[in-house]
Structures are given as structure tokens and as C-alpha cells.
Amino acid sequence: MKVLLITHRADAPRFIERVADETRSRGAEPVVFYVEDFPTKATISFAQGPDGERFLLGGHAIGAGDAIWARRYHAPVGLPEAMHPGHRRMVLAETERFLHGVLAACPAFKVDPYARVRGADHKPLQQRIFREAGVRTPRTLGTNEPEAARAFLASCPDGAVVKMLSPEPFRKDDGKLQVVMTSEVRPETLEKLEQLRLCPMYFQERVPKAYELRVTVFGTKVFAARLDSPTFAGAEVDWRTKGLETIEAWRDHALPRHVEDALHRYQDAVGLQYGAADFIVTPAGEHVLLEVNPAGEFFWLEANPPHHPMVAALVDVLVGVPGSRRRFPDLPAPPDA
Structure with missing residues (x-):
């Protein structure tokens, strides 16, 4: 069995x-x-012929019985500077379309199909599903x-935050990229x-925080980690702004x-094996969903406290350890993205 890890050099x-080593330890390549x-x-x-299809990526044949972890995508580099x-x-x-078309057709098991990731990465959809499941989300416009x-905004006595729905960064005059964080x-x-007449925005009521959670799903396994973000100056609205300062402060959490x-x-x-969900827990103990990132980071929670065994859980899903994969019998296959 081969496990294709799609990523970029940065x-x-x-x-x-670590993922490659764990994969080898299971007898996969x-x-x-x-x-x-x-x-x-x-x-x-x-290639397609009378006997079926063949998929070669980097010289490796990938097909049924193999697995693909679509960790990160990246635009091509090295195109001629003089190109029109x-x-x-x-x-x-054309390059993007060809890549995703080949991956969509390849019968290997995927974490996760690109079309499903794209289809799930919408906060309005996430909020609707969680509200219907009985979990509060912030009042939103x-x-x-x-x-x-x-x-x-006038109806939010405790204030409000504004956030982007797209992960697209802002490129400054010096060429550096700046991610736009949730802000007050x-x-x-x-x-x-x-x-707003030039670009819509997403506003949410300010939810009081006792602490925050990052809850990560790998197939049927769930790991929850807690951060007492109000104790970090500057992390009151978005803990990511002080991410390095908080990295040792995460702790294991028992999710209700x-x-x-x-x-x-x-x-x-949404038909996904992986998800990284962010919650606020209020002083009254209520869990409030903020969002679920279908391709969110997680390795810091293994390399640092609470040292959750996340890579092992991911590889369990990729190599098909019994009971590790979610099953979606009633969900149609994603269309070609």
C-alpha cells in the first residue's frame, strides 16, 4: 500500500x-x-484504455488500495518570468484543473476529497448544522x-467582532503576506x-469566554484541547495572534x-474524515461553536502539550485500521471539483 502525502516545501x-515515519511503521510506503x-x-x-485508468504522480502509480492525504496545495513555481x-x-x-481532476478520478482513499473540503469550508453552513444539532453559535450577520x-452592531451590548470568510491573505507593499485575524x-x-458596498463582511456578537477549545477529528477519533486564552494579553479576541506565546499552555479537555x-x-x-473545530466555552459552561476548518493545523498539539497522538490517529485512517474511518453510505461521491 502507498500513502501519497501532498504538500509543499515550505x-x-x-x-x-513524522507522518512518513508513522506510515512506514504500519508497513505502508x-x-x-x-x-x-x-x-x-x-x-x-x-491514462485510460480498455482495461481502465492509470494514475502516475511523481512516477508512482496510485490507485485502489492506496491512500492520499491532501495536506496542502500550492501554486506552481518555476514558470518562465517572461511568460505572457x-x-x-x-x-x-489548467494545471490546477488537471491536478484536481486526476485526484478526483483516482480511486485511492482520500483525506479528504477536494470537492468535499471546498464544499464544507463555509461558516454559514457550519453554523446551521450545529444549531440544528443543538449547539449554540454566535448571533451573526x-x-x-x-x-x-x-x-x-447596535443590538450587541457586549460588543461584536468582524472576521473574514476567505483565508486569502493581504499582500503588503513590501510583498509580505499578512493574514487578517478576527478583530473587535x-x-x-x-x-x-x-x-461594505465593495465587499461583504461577517459580524458576530461578542461571546464571553472562560476558555477556548480546539477539537480535532480524525475519522472516528476526537481530541479536545483547552486554552485559557483570556489570561494572555492580546489573545482576548483571537488566540492565534499570540499563538507562539500560548503553545505550551494547551491542556487536554473532556468534551461533553x-x-x-x-x-x-x-x-x-459534509462527508469528511478530518476537521479542526474551534469553540468558546462561556463562564456558564456553555459550548459555542465558532467554526470548523476542514484543513486546519494540528501538529502543535502533538509536539507540545497536551501531546495528543494525532499523527497516529491520522495514519490509522489513511491505512484503514478497522473502525478508524468514518463511513458515508448515504452521501454521494463528490463531483469533479
Whole structure:
């Protein structure tokens, strides 16, 4: 059995090596495919004939009985600088379409199918499913209507936050990328609401925090970790802004049954093996879902406290340890993305 690990060279090498080593320990062959090398350095081929299809990625045949972990994607590098911008856009679009088309057709087990990841990565959908499962989500307004935003923000006596729905970073004048974090709505925010006519935004009521949770799902296994984020100055709104400072402060957490059941219900609804969910726990002990990232980071919770055995859980799913994979008998296969 081969396990194809799709990633890029800027990804954490120790993490990828850890997954590869765990895969070998199960008697499977790890194959690391650096996706930014395609098409300039690495090859992918799809062939079909009377006897069926053949899938070659980096010279390795991947098919039924194998597994694919789509860890990270990346745009190609190494295209000629003199390439016409129109040709470059066409090449990038065709390369992406070809890659995902081959992966969609390949019968290997996937964590997770690209089309399902794309289809699940929507906060409105996540909030609806969890609300229907009996788990609270923040009162929310997503809009491009300034007056609606003003009325909503005026109805939030404890304040509100604003967040992006897209992970697209902002490229500054010096070329560096800056991720836009969840931020508090301030008076100057209200003065700029007319800009909603150019781009919608997502507003949520401020939920009081006792602590926060990162709950990670690998197939049928669930790991919950707790961070007392209010104790870290600057992490009151979004703990990621102080991520390195908090890295040793995460602790194991026992998740209430009804919250875990709701998380299972969500994963089954969207047809995904993996998910990284963020919750606020209020001073009254109520669990409030913020979002579920279908490709969120998790390795820091194994390399640091609470040292959850997450790589082993991931590889369990990839190699098909009995009882480790979620089953979706009533869910149609994802369409070609």
C-alpha cells in the first residue's frame, strides 16, 4: 500500500517526516509529492484504455488500495518570468484543473476529497448544522448592506467582532503576506461601514469566554484541547495572534457528549474524515461553536502539550485500521471539483 502525502516545501518538514515515519511503521510506503513542483519539475499522468485508468504522480502509480492525504496545495513555481500574463493565468488554471481532476478520478482513499473540503469550508453552513444539532453559535450577520450592519452592531451590548470568510491573505507593499485575524469592532469600524458596498463582511456578537477549545477529528477519533486564552494579553479576541506565546499552555479537555455528538453529525453531513473545530466555552459552561476548518493545523498539539497522538490517529485512517474511518453510505461521491 502507498500513502501519497501532498504538500509543499515550505510546510513543516518535521511534521511531514513524522507522518512518513508513522506510515512506514504500519508497513505502508509513504510518497511525498511537493505540489509546487508540478508541472515544471514533477510529473503527473492520467491514462485510460480498455482495461481502465492509470494514475502516475511523481512516477508512482496510485490507485485502489492506496491512500492520499491532501495536506496542502500550492501554486506552481518555476514558470518562465517572461511568460505572457495571459498565458500564465491559463497555465495556472489548467494545471490546477488537471491536478484536481486526476485526484478526483483516482480511486485511492482520500483525506479528504477536494470537492468535499471546498464544499464544507463555509461558516454559514457550519453554523446551521450545529444549531440544528443543538449547539449554540454566535448571533451573526453577514452582509454587504451598511444599514443592516449598523442595526446589528447596535443590538450587541457586549460588543461584536468582524472576521473574514476567505483565508486569502493581504499582500503588503513590501510583498509580505499578512493574514487578517478576527478583530473587535471599534468606533473607527463603524465609520467605514459604507465600504461594505465593495465587499461583504461577517459580524458576530461578542461571546464571553472562560476558555477556548480546539477539537480535532480524525475519522472516528476526537481530541479536545483547552486554552485559557483570556489570561494572555492580546489573545482576548483571537488566540492565534499570540499563538507562539500560548503553545505550551494547551491542556487536554473532556468534551461533553452532546457537543461531540454534534461534531460527529457535522462530519457525517459534509462527508469528511478530518476537521479542526474551534469553540468558546462561556463562564456558564456553555459550548459555542465558532467554526470548523476542514484543513486546519494540528501538529502543535502533538509536539507540545497536551501531546495528543494525532499523527497516529491520522495514519490509522489513511491505512484503514478497522473502525478508524468514518463511513458515508448515504452521501454521494463528490463531483469533479
